[in-house]
Amino acid sequence: MRSLLAALLFTLSLAAPAMAGESVEIKTLEEGASSPPASVDELAWLVGHWKGSGLGGQSEEFIAPPLDGQMIGAFRQTKADGSLWFYEFYQIVEDQGSLVMRIKHFNPDLTGWEEKDDYVAFRLVETSENAVYFDGLTFKMTGPDEMRAAVVLEGDKTASFIYNRVSP
Template sequence: MRFIIMIFAAVFMVASAGAEEAKIEIKSLSEDAASPHASIDELSWLIGHWKGEGLGGKSEEFISPPVDGQMMGMFRQATADGALMFYEFYLFAEHEGSLVLQIKHFNPDFTGWEEKDDYEEFPLVALEENAVYFDGLTFALEGEDVLRSAVSLDETSRADFRYERQTP
């Protein structure tokens, strides 16, 4: 009986490893490269309310329709048991014929991580039909209702997120 349990456990571990989703690609903009031409309307597939998992907890994104060359976004990260970790407010914006992603981070008490007028900026690296690659940060749509994102945290680590579209 113990032998059968060990075989079952081994088969389950192999099946689980095979079921893990492949990681989406993260691209970087080389120093001498310019961002490709793009317009904000090409990101309309991102619009919506998305809930999922990342960083070992619960993640949520709200992305608005474009207005005047910009799309506003909000992100909320909580632990697995629902305790707030941080917020992000961000902007996809047309910039010099291309796109840029600008992000500001906030603690749960709404104190900012960056200085008042500062933000993290991610220039566009590449744009595909259902994927957008900013320098170190990717969004990719799988089917109609699954959004995945990945961000490079440093040279050796990354954070991956998987969301499902929420219907009103």
């Protein structure tokens, strides 16, 4: 399923390549390696409403505070012409003493990309004071109200995002 998502995003992003020089490091979890211990409380810095650019259009994230071992979020992506492209709904959840980010993707009419009970999962690789590295997906604070994100699309292709906090 992850390769299907990567192929879809790669195809969609051909007209909007990642911004050169604007990406953050993306880390991967070695095959067979375990994710390190972590809690969603360590990611409270992600909370807020974020707007920015990525994939050649406008990107927007809404991330709720930790509650009962989970954080939830929503992502909205527009095309360069301002029309809605797709949505993501996700959770960052404590799982076996570590963290997993689970994402479901939707078209503007809310038809899903993944099957009904499926989602794309990104296992935790590492956390730091201002960054979280999931396997193929990174969020990193680069200023008091600036965040950058990057995700692996296919092979060595990546998409980069630059966000500014609209509200906490």
